[in-house]
């Protein structure tokens with residue numbers, strides 16, 4: 001079986017909202033449907049049957065067991081478009097793109113959507129465990145008397161719902177706390193983090209101003225730009241914030257240089273060359289390859305969010321590339337220090353030798369090529385929606401440039417990382 | 431948009447009360463529905479002298495499925511007429527107009543609801559001698575007056591047909607069918623000039639745009655959204671353009687008509703290129719561009735400022751020049767094809783001016799100037815350029831007008847009501863039809879024969 005080239009045709013997302021902000025009343029299904037419909041309208045696909053739609057959400061209600069399929073059914077796509085859910089924490093969005101791309105490459109499908117949605121405003125509240133057990137007993141009771149007896153066991157303290165927690169189940173530490181440890185290990189300064197944050201805001205604002213997102217974003221519920229975006233952000237303003245992760249002297253991570261909880265959804269359209277030609281659509285970029293990695297953070301062998309460099313090393317090797325062979329680097333800004341730790345690690349001979357098994361370090365990158373149209377610190381980070389945001393953004397950047405290559409790197413909970421390479425289409429390269 | 435008054439006086443008790451008090455009762459206008467007959471009842475056709483257009487009109491009308499009967503001074507009609515078509519194009523003396531009166535009056539008396547009076551003349555500038563010109567010009571006065579007398583949703587309009595087009599069914603069909611049909615519901619008292627069609631493109635008036643690509647600006651809501659729907663109904667692939675901030679509404683419009691949404695501020699420097707690029711994704715060339723997007727920034731002339739002034743003229747007029755320039759360059763991939771159509775949305779404010787709207791009226795009068803000049807310039811490429819000038823149309827734009835002013839705007843016309851966005855869409859689609867190649871440089875008011883802006 002021969003493999004086919006896969007192309008990113010375009011994408012769509014809604015502006016990302018701050019948690020408890022404009023999308024307070026929107027569910028994942030609402031947002032995913034809106035994003036699909038915006039994409040369908042942009043490419044004139046109403047009534048089309050696509051090969052498949054793969055998407056997911058990290059925080060999900062039990063009723064959303066078929067989230068993506070339900071969103072497809074509520075959209076203007078043909079109801080004969082199959083769909084499935086994927087969940088790989090913050091890597092979800094990029095992982096779905098890899099899955100769909102692989103199927104297209106194999107010739108199993110010709111086109112597909114990949115993406116994700118997340119909301120922390122409409123997060124499920126779990127019942128207090130004791131209350132849940134009491135209610136289950138009442139449910140299984142055979143006689144009314146038994147039922148009343150079971151229900152009588154409910155105590156007021158059981159009525160407090162289990163709070164959803166942003167913590168690693170195996171360590172009990174929040175992601176920020178994990179990151180603070182790694183940040184300290186790598187000696188990342190507060191100034192460097194704040195500077196990266198300011199760049200993210202300024203770059204994203206400039207991209208909006210020059211109309212870069214005109215064909216990547218569809219407004220939703222009154223929001224036309226990302227709610228978290230602060231175009232007037234400055235190092236001076238950020239310097240006034242108190243650290244929120246880590247303790248004492250060395251604490252550098254603030255609410256400013258960490259991504260806020262946010263709501264939103266995104267999708268990318270992938271296809272074969274033939275499908276694009278048939279639909280007279282111009283591909284933005286070629287989806288070259290993807291790789292995932294995971295590290296043992298549980299036993300302290302590696303930092304929770306340090307998996308991406310491992311995936312990058314393997315991906316570069318497989319594609320015969322060096323880290324310097326790229327025109328754009330899209331490194332997801334979970335925290336400003338995450339990006340800086342990755343960069344430091346990839347420059348570090350010792351890390352690259354002992355952990356990645358490389359004779360030479362991956363080396364430094366040209367920082368002017370990093371997140372040039374802003375990233376998660378400014379846009380926000382609705383977990384599963386970040387991959388789609390980045391793939392579409394990078395694809396358009398490559399199309400605008402007309403040549404070159406871009407690297408995507410996304411860290412994820414559970415000590416995981418998902419990375420991918422996009423390339424300008426050969427037509428652009430001419 | 432709801433017109434509470436019209437609903438009240440047309441239903442139940444309200445209707446009785448309105449009758450007793452002699453309140454004006456706006457009729458429910460017949461509007462296009464799928465599968466509808468061209469006219470609701472037989473069409474009486476008559477004329478003066480050789481009546482060269484009457485014969486062509488009979489062919490066209492019966493071809494479109496209408497029952498044609500003779501209109502003479504002696505005719506008596508059983509039942510209500512759907513329309514009367516009177517060919518006065520051969521009249522050269524004022525005395526002959528008595529013949530028009532004698533034939534037309536009984537027919538007008540027999541008109542049914544939402545019926546049509548269509549008078550046909552020869553353009554005065556093609557007639558030799560002052561009396562001939564006066565006779566032909568008189569037709570305009572007659573038609574406009576009949577329009578003001580008609581009730582129950584009936585309209586009267588005038589077609590001035592060039593001499594070389596008078597016996598050409600290909601030139602006459604599209605305009606005649608438009609004015610006869612319910613698609614011209616809110617057009618009354620208007621003259622329209624018909625030239626010889628540049629190419630013989632018969633089109634089915636129910637599906638004239640099959641296989642065509644049409645761009646509509648300002649399509650996220652209001653009139654633009656309805657224009658887009660009318661084109662889609664006629665078989666076109668519509669590229670709906672609106673500002674990025676209106677993207678969600680735009681996507682809904684595009685998806686309901688199987689079209690494409692293009693989020694674009696038409697004042698962007700590269701707007702023309704981006705439209706062409708979007709077209710190129712669907713076809714080699716564009717068939718129709720509709721310049722509908724528009725804004726108002728009202729303020730008395732003496733109080734307005736540079737920003738209000740500039741932004742209105744830029745959005746409503748200057749953007750059209752920039753976009754047309756790109757689309758009209760034969761080298762542009764996705765540009766307008768030869769034989770294509772440009773249709774702009776003007777306004778009755780651009781004809782009559784309006785208090786507090788010097789900037790808006792400047793832009794809309796400017797559109798009329800553009801249309802007249804560009805149509806001549808593009809005649810040899812067989813591209814037609816026309817405008818519609820809406821009067822009071824029920825949209826978000828007119829919802830902003832204070833109640834009392836709004837009520838005046840709504841009632842001060844021959845059909846006693848505001849128009850619907852679809853009425854503007856129908857007129858624009860008519861200009862864009864393949865069969866309308868003989869109609870160019872025209873400004874058609876869609877205003878229910880409003881007294882405002884007259």
Ligand SMILES: NC(=O)c1ccc[n+]([C@@H]2O[C@H](COP(=O)([O-])OP(=O)(O)OC[C@H]3O[C@@H](n4cnc5c(N)ncnc54)[C@H](O)[C@@H]3O)[C@@H](O)[C@H]2O)c1
Pocket residue numbers: 647648649650651652653654671672673676694695696697722723724725745775776777778819820821822823824825826827828
């Ligand atoms: N409503 C009336 O009674 C009336 C009367 C006469 C003329 N008109 C004209 O009809 C046209 C449509 O009016 P409407 O009543 O539907 O108004 P509307 O305000 O409801 O719709 C106008 C649309 O144009 C869009 N638009 C504005 N600026 C734009 C830009 N720079 N780029 C792209 N899109 C832009 C808006 O977003 C909006 O969706 C306008 O040209 C208006 O001047 C309206």
